[in-house]
Amino acid sequence: MVAVGLLGGLAGLLAGGRVHTPAGPTDVDLSLRPSWTGGTQLQIPPLGALDLDTHAGPIRIRAQVAELHLKPATKLVENAGDTDELTDRIAEQIWRGVVKMMIRAAVVALVAAFLAGLVVFRSWRRALASMGTAAGALVLVLLTGWLTFNTNSLAEPRYTGLLANAPQVVGDSRNVVDRFTAYRAQLAHLVGNISQLYAAASTLPTYEPDPATLRVLHVSDIHLNPAAWNVIKQVVTQFKVDLVIDTGDLMDHGTKAEDKFAADISKIGAPYVYVRGNHDSRGTQAAVARQKNAIVLDDAMKTVDGLRIYGAGDPRYTPDKKTGDDYVTPQQMAATGSALAAKLRPTTTPPDIIAVHDPNETRSFTGLAPLLLAGHTHQRSTELLPSGSRLFVQGSTGGAGLRGLEHEEPTPIELSVLYFNRITHRLQGWDDLRLGGLGLTTAQIERHLEPKPDRPITPPAPPSPAPAPAAPSTTPATRPATPPATRAP
Numbered sequence: 001m002v003a004v005g006l007l008g009g010l011a012g013l014l015a016g017g018r019v020h021t022p023a024g025p026t027d028v029d030l031s032l033r034p035s036w037t038g039g040t041q042l043q044i045p046p047l048g049a050l051d052l053d054t055h056a057g058p059i060r061i062r063a064q065v066a067e068l069h070l071k072p073a074t075k076l077v078e079n080a081g082d083t084d085e086l087t088d089r090i091a092e093q094i095w096r097g098v099v100k101m102m103i104r105a106a107v108v109a110l111v112a113a114f115l116a117g118l119v120v121f122r123s124w125r126r127a128l129a130s131m132g133t134a135a136g137a138l139v140l141v142l143l144t145g146w147l148t149f150n151t152n153s154l155a156e157p158r159y160t161g162l163l164a165n166a167p168q169v170v171g172d173s174r175n176v177v178d179r180f181t182a183y184r185a186q187l188a189h190l191v192g193n194i195s196q197l198y199a200a201a202s203t204l205p206t207y208e209p210d211p212a213t214l215r216v217l218h219v220s221d222i223h224l225n226p227a228a229w230n231v232i233k234q235v236v237t238q239f240k241v242d243l244v245i246d247t248g249d250l251m252d253h254g255t256k257a258e259d260k261f262a263a264d265i266s267k268i269g270a271p272y273v274y275v276r277g278n279h280d281s282r283g284t285q286a287a288v289a290r291q292k293n294a295i296v297l298d299d300a301m302k303t304v305d306g307l308r309i310y311g312a313g314d315p316r317y318t319p320d321k322k323t324g325d326d327y328v329t330p331q332q333m334a335a336t337g338s339a340l341a342a343k344l345r346p347t348t349t350p351p352d353i354i355a356v357h358d359p360n361e362t363r364s365f366t367g368l369a370p371l372l373l374a375g376h377t378h379q380r381s382t383e384l385l386p387s388g389s390r391l392f393v394q395g396s397t398g399g400a401g402l403r404g405l406e407h408e409e410p411t412p413i414e415l416s417v418l419y420f421n422r423i424t425h426r427l428q429g430w431d432d433l434r435l436g437g438l439g440l441t442t443a444q445i446e447r448h449l450e451p452k453p454d455r456p457i458t459p460p461a462p463p464s465p466a467p468a469p470a471a472p473s474t475t476p477a478t479r480p481a482t483p484p485a486t487r488a489p
Contacts, residue, residue, distance in 0.1 A: 248277025
């Protein structure tokens with residue numbers, strides 16, 4: 001009876017949990033779907049989907065934009081001041097649709113469970129027992145969703161999308177080189193399109209960047225990919241970025257012929273803070289320093305737009321994988337970082353950001369700044385260290401250059417917009433951007449919030465000095481008596 005009640009109730013829930021409702025300038029189809037993780041998904045064909053971790057449980061709410069009414073949508077774009085009023089109206093319309101869908105789904109689920117019990121057992125009592133089982137399951141699902149509801153989910157949406165015309169834009173393997181210019185432009189336009197959609201489709205009640213927010217773009221490991229410049233320029237414009245921080249590996253081999261690649265830095269339109277990576281030579285560093293908007297940090301600290309930034313170049317130069325220095329151990333890199341951190345520790349005015357290329361070296365600066373930036377691994381990650389410092393490792397903004405094609409899937413292009421409070425200089429949140437690697441036009445933007453932006457930062461205790469060696473004794477040493485000879489067994 002329990003099994004029949006659950007199966008019948010689930011079938012009724014999915015069949016009845018559908019409703020068509022207006023939402024501002026669009027019509028939206030709401031439905032319920034089985035899911036292990038719960039949550040809510042807004043589908044916007046053909047652009048992609050917006051995922052929200054709203055709740056846990058076996059049921060997922062799905063909202064799909066079915067139709068866009070042209071005149072109201074045009075009015076919305078032309079009159080940006082009406083956005084707040086429209087947001088309230090959309091929220092009310094969606095809420096009414098959700099309530100209507102839940103009531104309809106519950107009624108159909110109970111009826112379906114009763115009919116299933118009646119058909120299987122041919123008994124009114126057992127049919128009622130099956131319906132009671134379905135009712136209990138419904139209450140459990142609703143309680144789970146209610147108790148696990150995440151109010152911050154609206155502030156941390158994830159947008160994914162795939163352009164339908166990607167093959168026409170990029171071309172096949174035979175002409176991808178000929179169409180590379182079009183691909184570069186398409187990536188830049190893709191960033192603009194998804195960021196506009198991201199801003200319009202997500203309301204951020206917990207944290208919304210305002211014009212007074214300081215915006216920093218973190219890039220790393222461009223590896224001589226010219227497509228990265230198009231993307232960086234578009235993000236700087238679209239997100240109103242105040243400055244860019246590059247944590248190294250701008251080049252691939254660090255040769256003199258590659259120095260010309262650094263000329264595009266002057267076209268970025270924002271201050272460009274740079275630290276040398278292990279694939280960048282001293283010549284690379286000099287080429288970057290020649291750009292009018294570039295700020296090169298090599299064991300130095302500068303104040304840029306009010307932020308105190310300390311940076312140090314990578315001690316290695318590894319233009320290829322055969323270079324012996326490429327096999328420096330993580331422990332050796334940590335020791336190098338510790339030596340630099342020891343010099344920085346007595347500074348009376350600590351930095352707001354520390355930028356170093358290798359995360360193994362960066363960890364040695366824990367507790368000396370609220371935010372530690374690195375790259376090198378070509379895999380984005382973030383970690384809150386015990387000292388209170390946040391270690392932020394950026395992926396490859398250049399899709400790791402040509403070596404990004406060595407894997408089965410091209411290495412994605414990754415960069416992040418960091419939002420700082422201009423008064424406290426503390427990180428408030430960040431947007432992670434991820435674009436498909438060479439030949440792909442997929443895109444994703446994901447927002448994260450700093451849970452405790454004003455948390456205390458605890459500097460590590462300096463290492464205690466080694467004990468002084470004991471003074472030599474003035475008493476002459478006495479030679480021990482020679483033991484008597486013993487016979488070997």
